[in-house]
Amino acid sequence: MTTTARPLDLLDLDGLHSEEELAIRALVRRVVDDHVRPNVAEWYESGEVPVRELAKELAGIGLLGMHLHGYGCAGASAVAYGLACLELEAGDSGVRSIVSVQGSLAMFAIWKYGSAEQKEEWLPRMATGEAIGCFGLTEPDHGSDPASMTTRARRDGDDWILSGGKMWITNAPVADVAVVWARADEGVAGFAVPMRTTGVSVREVRHKLSLRASRTGQIFLDDVRLPASARLPLARGLKAPLSCLTEARFGIIWGALGAARDSLHTALDYAGSREQFGRPIAGFQLTQAKFADAAVELQKGYLLALHLGRLADAGKLRPEQVSVGKLNNVREALAIARQCRTILGANGISAEYPVMRHAANLETVLTYEGTSEIHQLVIGQRLTGLAAFA
Incomplete structure (x- = not known):
C-alpha cells in the first residue's frame, strides 16, 4: 500500500x-x-x-x-x-x-x-509567563452585542469604581490581571484590573463539554475601586475591544486548521491499518472520497489563512477579511473533524484518538470570538453597505 x-x-x-x-x-x-x-x-x-x-x-x-x-x-x-x-x-x-x-x-x-x-x-x-492575563468583555447576557454591556465604571474623585460581571473568560481562574471593559459616562473604557483587588472574585465554569483543556471563569466586580492609572488611556469607545477581537480571530483562522489537520492525519493513519472485508478501509472508494473532500478544504483554508497573513504583515488586513477567514476555516475544520470521526467508527469516540476532542472543541471555536452568524453579517455589510445586526 x-x-x-x-x-x-x-x-x-x-x-x-x-x-x-x-x-x-x-x-x-x-x-x-x-x-x-x-x-x-x-x-x-x-x-x-x-x-x-x-x-x-x-x-x-x-x-x-x-x-x-x-x-x-x-x-x-x-x-x-x-x-x-x-x-x-x-x-x-x-x-x-x-x-x-x-x-x-x-x-x-x-x-x-x-x-x-x-x-x-x-x-x-x-x-515570560510569570503573569497570566485574561480579557473581560463578554457578559452573561451580552455576547454578540457587546455594545449593550451592563458593567459600569463611574468616577469617584480621582478613582474609578467598577461594578458588574463578565462571563466565559478564558484564563480567569488563574489570571493575575484582567483587561476589563465597562461603560462609563464618556463611552466604553478599558481597565487593567489586578485580580487580587478588593471586590474582584472569580467562579470557575465547570461541567464544560468542550474546550476542557482550558480554564474558564466568571468574573464578579463588586464596587471595585481602582486608581486613575488603571484605565487604559488610549482606549476610547467600543472600537478598542473590537480591535483586540480582530487580533484574536486572526490566530483562530490558523488554529482551526491545526485541529483539522490533526484529525485528518489521525484518520489517514487509522484507515491505513484498520482492515474490514479483507483490506484496509483506506482502500474503499467512499473512504477516499471523504479524505479527498477534507484535504481539498484543508488546502483552501490554508491558502486563505496565508493570504490573510501576508496582508497583515503588509499592514493591509481589514476586519471583514478576518471575518471571511474565521467563518470559513472554523466551519470547514469542524466539518473535517466530524467526517474524520466517522472514519474511525466506534473508536472515534475514544479519548485514545484526538478526533472527537477536536470536534467538540471546534463547536466552541465556532461560536467564540464572534459566532458564524455575526461574521456572515460583517461580510454582508461589506458587500451591501447595509448593517443588518438588529
Missing part, C-alpha cells in the same frame, strides 16, 4: 514559506509533541490544565505575545504567529486559547492602548 501523505503536502504548501517561518513551525510542533500531546487527553478528561506551568514552557520559546514588539516580546510576523497557532491547536484548541488570550487579547490591549507605566508593569512579566 502507498504510504499516507501528510495532509498539507498535497499542494506542496511548504514552498510558500520562508526558512524562518518553517523553523518556527518546527519548534512549536516539537514543544507540542513534548509537552501537550502526552498529557492533553488527561487534561481534557479531568477538566484541569496546568496553565501556569504550560505558559512558562510556551514562553520559553517566545510564544506569549510573540507578534508584539518590545517588552520582551518576540516581534514575529503575523504568518509566523499563525503557524504557531496552527501547531498549538493541532495539540488542542484549549492550549491555543491560552496563548491567544494571553497575547492577542490581554497583552495586545495593554500594548496598544495602555500607558507606558502599564506596559512596563505587565508586558515583560506576561511575555
Whole structure:
C-alpha cells in the first residue's frame, strides 16, 4: 500500500514559506509533541490544565505575545504567529486559547492602548509567563452585542469604581490581571484590573463539554475601586475591544486548521491499518472520497489563512477579511473533524484518538470570538453597505 501523505503536502504548501517561518513551525510542533500531546487527553478528561506551568514552557520559546514588539516580546510576523497557532491547536484548541488570550487579547490591549507605566508593569512579566492575563468583555447576557454591556465604571474623585460581571473568560481562574471593559459616562473604557483587588472574585465554569483543556471563569466586580492609572488611556469607545477581537480571530483562522489537520492525519493513519472485508478501509472508494473532500478544504483554508497573513504583515488586513477567514476555516475544520470521526467508527469516540476532542472543541471555536452568524453579517455589510445586526 502507498504510504499516507501528510495532509498539507498535497499542494506542496511548504514552498510558500520562508526558512524562518518553517523553523518556527518546527519548534512549536516539537514543544507540542513534548509537552501537550502526552498529557492533553488527561487534561481534557479531568477538566484541569496546568496553565501556569504550560505558559512558562510556551514562553520559553517566545510564544506569549510573540507578534508584539518590545517588552520582551518576540516581534514575529503575523504568518509566523499563525503557524504557531496552527501547531498549538493541532495539540488542542484549549492550549491555543491560552496563548491567544494571553497575547492577542490581554497583552495586545495593554500594548496598544495602555500607558507606558502599564506596559512596563505587565508586558515583560506576561511575555515570560510569570503573569497570566485574561480579557473581560463578554457578559452573561451580552455576547454578540457587546455594545449593550451592563458593567459600569463611574468616577469617584480621582478613582474609578467598577461594578458588574463578565462571563466565559478564558484564563480567569488563574489570571493575575484582567483587561476589563465597562461603560462609563464618556463611552466604553478599558481597565487593567489586578485580580487580587478588593471586590474582584472569580467562579470557575465547570461541567464544560468542550474546550476542557482550558480554564474558564466568571468574573464578579463588586464596587471595585481602582486608581486613575488603571484605565487604559488610549482606549476610547467600543472600537478598542473590537480591535483586540480582530487580533484574536486572526490566530483562530490558523488554529482551526491545526485541529483539522490533526484529525485528518489521525484518520489517514487509522484507515491505513484498520482492515474490514479483507483490506484496509483506506482502500474503499467512499473512504477516499471523504479524505479527498477534507484535504481539498484543508488546502483552501490554508491558502486563505496565508493570504490573510501576508496582508497583515503588509499592514493591509481589514476586519471583514478576518471575518471571511474565521467563518470559513472554523466551519470547514469542524466539518473535517466530524467526517474524520466517522472514519474511525466506534473508536472515534475514544479519548485514545484526538478526533472527537477536536470536534467538540471546534463547536466552541465556532461560536467564540464572534459566532458564524455575526461574521456572515460583517461580510454582508461589506458587500451591501447595509448593517443588518438588529
